Amino acid sequence: MRRLDRETVDRIAAGEVVTRPARVVEELVENALDAGAERVDVAVTGGGEERIRVADDGRGMSREAATLAVERHTTSKLPDGDLRAVETLGFRGEALASIADVATLELTTNDGGPRGTRVRVADGDVRVDAAGRGRGTTVEVTDLFHNRPARRESLAAPATEFERISDRVAAYALLRPAVAISLDHDGRRTFATPGSGAFEDAALSVYGREVARESTTLDAEARVEVGDGDASVGIDGVLAYPSVTRASAAHVRVAINGRPVAMPAIRRAVERGYGSLLSGDRHPVVALSVSLPPRAVDPNVHPTKERVALRSADAVAAAVEDAVADALSTADLRRSADVAM
């Protein structure tokens, strides 16, 4: 755990981290994945403004680390202070502190020692206690924006805020199939993936049998020019057949190196891969994980972290389009062969 130096802090784009409940969920889930969790359980009450809890079985924190973690600009994810070397999802060291500014935050954690630690931050007051808990971390955020009436006012109805949360958790669940990810809302289970590593298992859990039956998996590799030579690009995921479409493009989900991103250029490449199979203004259901060597990615320092800058973005998009088109044409052949037999 270390404090970022001034220069690094300045290189991190200024901006508010916590704008709505879904952002809190995103930051907490990313922290859990960065901690190497194999299970992440998310529970939400209301639209998240009442309560958000994220529990993981990751590596946890020592008492010292947990106490530092809720302070601004502390991170354990920049070993040499070099933003370019970052491969983990988070690195700005401000999420927990920013959340604690606008909510009550309780963090219970254990790094494998005989006893755990509870850090509670409420109204700027920090209390540290011993707590029983197995290895891992639970973060509970309550009364979000209780001290920011204008922000609270600007939230949509709880059902709408929960939809945003559900969409974000679904993105991680679909794009990180090796992690068992669950989402509960007001005490009821929304979905839970098995963490088997198979994209089709995650799609079955999130979308149900009908979509899963009408889907095929994709596992391709391409070589892409990234300026200083070739790089190998892995393209894995699950694609629903054109028999399953949606009115919105929100179900075309893409991760770059494990991080869900909003990149219209890649989404359009996916849709070009479907070609004329997509009719009119319909969009497919897709979860695609693109893996690139770090040197092909510029670290994203935008506060919402939704975009990454790719070197040779066009070449990556072309590789994605080809991989999607290939997977669909092979799948179609196999399906018609099934029918013929």
Ligand code: ADP
């Ligand atoms: P960042 O993720 O950018 O480092 P955060 O404020 O999100 O900043 O977290 C601060 C630090 O707290 C992290 O660098 C990490 O060391 C620790 N941390 C946060 N959440 C977890 C977690 N779920 N498991 C283990 N460590 C965590």
Ligand code: MG
């Ligand atoms: Mg973080």
